[in-house]
Amino acid sequence: MQLRKMPTKLSIHSLSLNSLTDELVKLHLKKYNGIQIYQWIYQEFVDSFSKMSNISKNSQEILTNNFYFNQLTIVKELIDQHDGTIKFLIKLSDDQLIETVLMKFDYGYSICISSQVGCNMGCKFCASGLHKKIRNLSVDEIVLQYVEVQKYLNKKSKGRISNVVIMGIGEPFDNYANLKEALNIFNNHYGIAIGNRHITVSTSGILPYILQFGKDFPQINLAISLHAPNDSLRSQLMPINKKYDIVNLMNTVKKYLKITKQRICFEYILLKNINDIDEHAEQLAKLIKGLSCYVNLIVYNNVSENVYHPSKRFIPFMQILQNHGIITTKRLERGIKINAACGQLRIRQIEVNGKL
Numbered sequence: 001m002q003l004r005k006m007p008t009k010l011s012i013h014s015l016s017l018n019s020l021t022d023e024l025v026k027l028h029l030k031k032y033n034g035i036q037i038y039q040w041i042y043q044e045f046v047d048s049f050s051k052m053s054n055i056s057k058n059s060q061e062i063l064t065n066n067f068y069f070n071q072l073t074i075v076k077e078l079i080d081q082h083d084g085t086i087k088f089l090i091k092l093s094d095d096q097l098i099e100t101v102l103m104k105f106d107y108g109y110s111i112c113i114s115s116q117v118g119c120n121m122g123c124k125f126c127a128s129g130l131h132k133k134i135r136n137l138s139v140d141e142i143v144l145q146y147v148e149v150q151k152y153l154n155k156k157s158k159g160r161i162s163n164v165v166i167m168g169i170g171e172p173f174d175n176y177a178n179l180k181e182a183l184n185i186f187n188n189h190y191g192i193a194i195g196n197r198h199i200t201v202s203t204s205g206i207l208p209y210i211l212q213f214g215k216d217f218p219q220i221n222l223a224i225s226l227h228a229p230n231d232s233l234r235s236q237l238m239p240i241n242k243k244y245d246i247v248n249l250m251n252t253v254k255k256y257l258k259i260t261k262q263r264i265c266f267e268y269i270l271l272k273n274i275n276d277i278d279e280h281a282e283q284l285a286k287l288i289k290g291l292s293c294y295v296n297l298i299v300y301n302n303v304s305e306n307v308y309h310p311s312k313r314f315i316p317f318m319q320i321l322q323n324h325g326i327i328t329t330k331r332l333e334r335g336i337k338i339n340a341a342c343g344q345l346r347i348r349q350i351e352v353n354g355k356l
């Protein structure tokens with residue numbers, strides 16, 4: 001019997017369960033094979049259809065002829081002996097480099113995932129933007145960061161990753177189509193099975209996609225990188241503000257909150273003598289007062305290529321916000337000893353290699 005074949009092979013990790021099922025139906029395979037495949041690749045982490053023992057040999061051959069297993073390679077790992085944070089430098093199939101960070105908390109493991117090779121947002125304090133975007137990550141390249149790091153943990157019998165944050169290298173909403181498919185894969189209960197409230201996506205503020213994200217994923221957490229309370233300062237730090245200013249950003253946030261009925265997070269890196277004085281805290285409180293939100297104050301990780309330094313004014317800044325009724329947290333410092341800020345390890349490797 002002639003085995004059915006599609007024009008080109010598809011990466012098995014690039015398909016949501018619905019998309020995979022559609023492809024299987026085209027190949028005259030059973031719909032329930034999709035669930036079986038998901039369980040094998042995301043629960044057992046197999047890398048061959050021949051290892052899927054509850055799928056017939058004939059079906060395995062059809063799958064092999066039509067799908068492939070993409071491979072990411074962990075080329076370097078840096079471990080912070082103080083808090084256990086691990087930064088992975090990962091090579092893609094075209095030899096481009098990305099970073100993925102694994103963090104351990106009291107509640108379990110959290111993984112910080114990249115969405116692009118490089119970044120075009122150009123935030124002045126960020127190492128990721130020191131090299132422009134080369135390309136978007138494909139769906140499977142986003143998902144396989146989780147897979148490879150979970151396999152790393154499995155070898156050491158260390159437990160399961162329970163939280164996913166998309167705030168590594170790149171702007172997730174600048175790669176929205178692939179992000180959307182990847183989130184569906186992370187969330188599917190037959191596979192990776194990360195609950196909605198255990199997934200967070202961070203954006204610098206691409207307004208049309210904030211509303212689209214709210215419609216597509218009303219239960220998944222959204223964090224907005226704000227980092228300044230007024231247009232003048234934010235435009236200096238974050239060029240995207242010149243296109244999407246703070247007034248329009250806040251109007252969009254209000255619409256997002258109406259859609260989702262969920263609390264939103266504003267991320268705010270405190271930079272010494274830049275955005276950390278009392279006046280900035282007062283402006284920030286006025287800007288977001290009345291919104292269903294909280295502020296996550298972030299310790300800045302020094303990047304040698306720029307001039308910014310971490311602020312020591314966390315307590316007075318936080319007190320001002322709290323005095324205005326703003327829920328405020330301080331992000332736990334992770335990976336300080338290993339340059340865990342987005343993009344730093346990749347930059348060092350590029351400098352060593354002398355090329356991208």
